[in-house]
Each structure stands twice: as C-alpha cells, then as structure tokens.
Amino acid sequence: MQAIHINEFVKDLSDLGPRDVEIPQRKGEKDLVVKITHAALTHVDMLYAQGLHQNNRRHVKPPFILGTEFAGVITSCSPSSSFQPGTKVFGGSLGSFADYVRADESSVRRVPDQWTNAEACAVGASGAVSWGSLVFVAGLKRGETALILGASGGLGVMAVQIAKAVGAKAIAIVGDEEKAKMIQEAGADDVVNYREDKWEEKVKALTHDGEGVDVVYDAIGAVESGIKCLRYRGRLVIVGFAARDGNIEKVLANRILLKSITVHGYRFGEDGRRFPQNTETVWQGFLKLVEDGSIKPVIYREKYFGLRSISRALEDLRAHRTWGRAILTISEDVDVEEKARL
Ligand SMILES: NC(=O)c1ccc[n+]([C@@H]2O[C@H](COP(=O)([O-])OP(=O)(O)OC[C@H]3O[C@@H](n4cnc5c(N)ncnc54)[C@H](OP(=O)(O)O)[C@@H]3O)[C@@H](O)[C@H]2O)c1
Structure with a gap:
C-alpha cells in the first residue's frame, strides 16, 4: 500500500x-x-x-x-x-x-x-475532545455563556455546536470574514475577530452584565486573553496551542487569584490511556448530541x-x-x- x-x-x-x-x-x-x-x-x-x-x-x-x-x-x-x-x-x-x-x-x-464517510471523518475525535473539554471538564451548563477560541478550526466548530446543544450561548473568535460567516451558520450567537484591537473588551460587552463569560474554551493558547474575558469565578479549559508556533505563553498566577477562576487542562489521548472509562463517557455524551441531530460536520x-x-x-x-x-x-x-x- x-x-x-x-x-x-x-x-x-x-x-x-x-x-x-x-x-x-x-x-x-x-x-x-x-x-x-x-x-x-x-x-x-x-x-x-x-x-x-x-x-x-x-x-x-x-x-x-x-x-x-x-x-x-x-x-x-x-x-x-x-x-x-x-x-x-x-x-x-x-x-x-x-x-x-x-x-x-x-x-x-x-x-x-x-x-457520509467524509462527514464522519470531518468530525473524527474532535467532537469527543470538545465535549470532554466543555462539558466533562469545564462543566458548561444551560444558560451559561461560552467563549470559543479557535472557533473556525476542526475542534472549534464542534465546540460551538456543543455549547449551543447544551443550551449555552456561544461566542466565537475567528480571524476573517469568511470564517465569521461559516461559524454563524454553524450556530455561533456572536463572532469577534481576533485581529481587531482589544477584542477581549468586545467579548465582555457581549455578555449580559458586561462582566465576562462563564467558560473559555482555548484551542489556540491565549490564556491571558481568555482570563480577561472571564467573569469572576469563571472556568477556563486549555485544549491546544494552535496560535503559539511552539512558544507557550507564561501566565501570571495572580490573574487566576484576582478573579477566583479555575483553569483546567484536558488531554483527550492521555486521559483515554489512563482512564478509558472516562473517555467512553465522553464519547457517549457527544454521540447523544449526534443522534439528536445537534451536530453538523x-x-x-x-x-x-x-x-x-x-x-x-x-x-x-x-x-x-x-x-x-x-x-x-x-x-x-x-x-x-x-x-x-x-
Ligand atoms: N487537548 C486535546 O486532547 C487535543 C486534541 C486534538 C487537538 N488538540 C489541539 O487543539 C488545537 C486546535 O486543533 P484543531 O485541529 O482545531 O486545529 P485547526 O483546525 O488547525 O484550527 C486552528 C484554529 O486556531 C486558530 N488560530 C491559529 N492561529 C491563531 C492566532 N494567531 N490567533 C488566533 N487564532 C488562531 C485558527 O483560526 P483562524 O483560521 O481563524 O486564524 C483555527 O481556528 C491544536 O493545538 C491541537 O494540537 C488538542
């Protein structure tokens, strides 16, 4: 072959x-x-x-x-x-x-x-990774607001749809107009372009009291920006570093204290190796959304x-x-x- x-x-x-x-x-x-x-x-x-x-x-x-x-x-x-x-x-x-x-x-x-096989391939493990991050780890709930960093990517388009499916509001961060249109069609309530100055303030202005979002899903490695967008006692889940080119950011720990936030990491593959039963739970949670038609490749x-x-x-x-x-x-x-x- x-x-x-x-x-x-x-x-x-x-x-x-x-x-x-x-x-x-x-x-x-x-x-x-x-x-x-x-x-x-x-x-x-x-x-x-x-x-x-x-x-x-x-x-x-x-x-x-x-x-x-x-x-x-x-x-x-x-x-x-x-x-x-x-x-x-x-x-x-x-x-x-x-x-x-x-x-x-x-x-x-x-x-x-x-x-089709092509559509299933497009979802791949990304749906399970995103469900695990948002729901299993960060505990996103109905009525909350989630910010998805890296929303136009393979993982991000799943995260936006999962946030909507659990009854949360989804704010998507993308890099251009074509991607903004795509992610709105995929269900995002609001879209902010990360190439605009002070985009974090635009995100906060979109939350109902201007305090910030409940959960940040970070697939790009922008933890500082994510923390700026979080409300007091918010949760942030680190999923990936797509924007970093290998240079991982250093974050001042007092930022975590000042807002009493929780920062999680979620490594799907390693979790599966250590706790296969958890990963099965994650797959079942995601596949339930597939069955009810909430997920579009x-x-x-x-x-x-x-x-x-x-x-x-x-x-x-x-x-x-x-x-x-x-x-x-x-x-x-x-x-x-x-x-x-x-
Ligand atoms: N935790 C886990 O278990 C797990 C599992 C699989 C993958 N990952 C990781 O998750 C990350 C995303 O994976 P993916 O497959 O979704 O990648 P992808 O399809 O390549 O998408 C990458 C995303 O990152 C955004 N991005 C890239 N550079 C950026 C920048 N400078 N500023 C802001 N956004 C930027 C892109 O936005 P634009 O196109 O709009 O610029 C795009 O939405 C990767 O780091 C991957 O290694 C983690």
Missing part, C-alpha cells in the same frame, strides 16, 4: 510524499484493519510531521505513518469483535495517511446513518484527492486558509457507494 511514512521529521511540509509500505496486520484481539476512504488534515498532523508536538518526545517517534483521523471500511477484525468486516467506521489512530490503518476497537465508532470547500495532495492540504492549513476540517479522499470507490445512497 501507499502511505506518508516518516523516517525522519521534515523541515518543509512540501517534503512529504507517499511511498510503498506493507499493509498493517492485526496483532491483538482488539485490533481492526480499516481500508481508509478519507483522512482529516489536522493541526496535530502538521506538528507530528515536523516533530513539534509534545507527543513526539515519547509516543510518536520515527519511523511512523503520519495522519491521526480517518473514516473507512473494516477489512479485518477478530471473530469475537463487536464489529464486522464491511462496517463503515470513523475514528482516530496514528497512521491514517495511508490506504489501510490498524486501529484499536475502542478508537473507532460506526459511521452514523445520516453521515463542517468540511472545508477545497477538494484534496490522494496522498500526493497531503503537502498542499497541510500547507493550506498552515496558512490559515482552511476552516472546519480539510478532508483528503484516499479511496474514491466508497465515494461512489456514498453518492448512490443519496
């Missing part, structure tokens, strides 16, 4: 190209082999390619196949598995920029009937076909051109099957 195989971290994303490798085989009882139809391009993939992610110190070192999120069709599983060959699944596992991936059963879910308009498009797609992501999830089609066969279903 073909795959984006990383023998050593690349300096330039244009150096990424497919090569021939062995099709992965099942090793354990819980392993599945999935023929990939679609893979998502994520911020994590961009960092993994260059060795810039915290996981590159321990869990993800060369040689490995790039790619973390996918949708596809199961080609092999244990006879005792709750899945069957032919089942359409989506999920997260290292090695998705390839024709096939081996994945643990716990890391995939059936593609919901109402979604958001796919970036540009089409990317085949593993040779990876460099171009990751470059579009790096240059802030994309919004929602950019999706790579790897096998067109299942696309034909999907179109026939419509």
